[in-house]
Amino acid sequence: MMAALLEIENLTRRFGGLLAVDRVSGRVEQGELVGLIGPNGAGKTTLFNLISGFTPPSEGTVRFGGETISGLKPWRVARRGLGRTFQNLRIFPNMTVFDNVSVGAIGAVGHSPWRSLFRGGRGESDAKAVSERTWAALERVGLAGQGHELAANLSYGKRKYLEIARALALGPRLLILDEPAAGLNDSETADLASFIRGLHAEGMTVLLVEHDMTLVMGICQRVMVLASGRKIADGTPEHIRRDPAVLEAYLGGDEEDAA
């Protein structure tokens, strides 16, 4: 049997006396579109930071593509093919749209001062590769016409896509989106949902971390639910919707609010 693309095992993180993430295990298979939900303070962000390398785990391991990545620095995790966006938009405001997205491409291609100095040879092929990857990502999210613009001048909705494009330029094997629907209205959320579905249809493996259940329930094949640092459910959206533990965690069992 092939190993899952992302596999976490007994992942635990303590902050002083607080158990932020408590023995969480789970996996994301190649080509899956998985949701990770949970109420505020459930440990989603900590779990995310444990996977992406920002926080070292107290116990447990993270495997990505069959290799252990827990303990690696974020940039090494990224280069192995983990692309991410941030909960509160973290674009580079004083750089153009093209330059923002190019950073993901540079992460994949590498940044050698020596090679960027000279034209011709490997320096030139690196520069071309960065440009090509950047353009492909810009076109994928529909921002190709705004490459010259400063990122700070984009609308809020477009900045979301800019962040996704930057992660795509890295050429990720797994794309983790951290609350991408936050701050979007209903029609923008619907557009985003179809965009994510499109990415998934092209073969991208996506892990969607969301506070709000609507988007996740609408598009994910499988949903993991986190509450108080523990994984309390893992299954199809239909299954999750009826799970009493999930209903309990979300607003004390009010099914309407949960779904």
Add this chain to the structure above:
Amino acid sequence: MSKRILPLALPLVVALAVLVLVPALLQASGSGYLFRVSITAMIFAILAASLNFITGVAGLLSLGHAAFYGIGAYAAALLATQHGVPFLLTIPLAGVAAAIGGVLVALPTMRLVSIYFAVATLGMGEIIHGTLLNWVDFTRGPMGIPAIPSFKVFGLDLSGNLGSYLVVAVVMLASLWVLHRLTHSYYGNALRALREDDQCADSMGIDVVRLKGEVFAIACFFAGVAGALWAHTTGYISPNDFRFGESILVLAMIVVGGLGSLPGAVIGAVLLIVLPEALRPVGDVRMIVVGCVMFFSILLLPKGLFGEVSALNLVRSSFGGGWKAGTARQSIGWR
């Protein structure tokens, strides 16, 4: 048509102006003083461009840049006076000495950010200045190093006004070219990402720690080169030339010119060297006028005389970066 000529035209104009037009005018004026001012302006252009690389592009506020300038100057002066090393070697060796100093500073301060990093570099600057001042056996302390030979090589005497000017001009153009390539290539984008949000850059696969070390090594190399030029052209150096005030002067140059902008750094350096000299006729109030120019240029043009965004646009379209006008695919990007 003009678009195709332009990528070559502007660099050529710059090179001709620096290597032919300006020296011809200076020679015609016959004034050694004007040569001296021009040489100083070019040395500070290198210094400002190198500090801009650290502070403007990579966003690491350094308050100790004069220390690396000093390390370069002392390395060149000691090599030339005590070991008779010719200037063709002292200049790169001075750069290497300063680069090593830069890396030694960068390593322990790697985890510091913003104002904390600035204070650490301030402390480093004081340590190095104090060392130059007090290690009398090695640096001769406050007496300084006199009789540093000027530019002479293979029987060719470049120690005159014109010769010195041309040596400094060539070294400056080469230094600016390297910093230009690094700043405006994809490597520069990695540095700007580091400045804008280092954690975010980290999660995009950018090796932040390595970048910080490289930035310091490269920028301090050129600060050391500038120091060597200073030592060889003035013939005498002392620790007084490399105090905190010099660091702040260079910082003012890059802020006035436009943080992150390479042409801005050069403009700022020329302005803040030439202006006080041009104002000598007005006597004691000249430094007040210089202060007013700094104050109002920041007030009215907070992004600098030649801001980063416009500098990137100009350089990438006119200095062979590959950028073209328009929004079509392939209008931007490196080729």
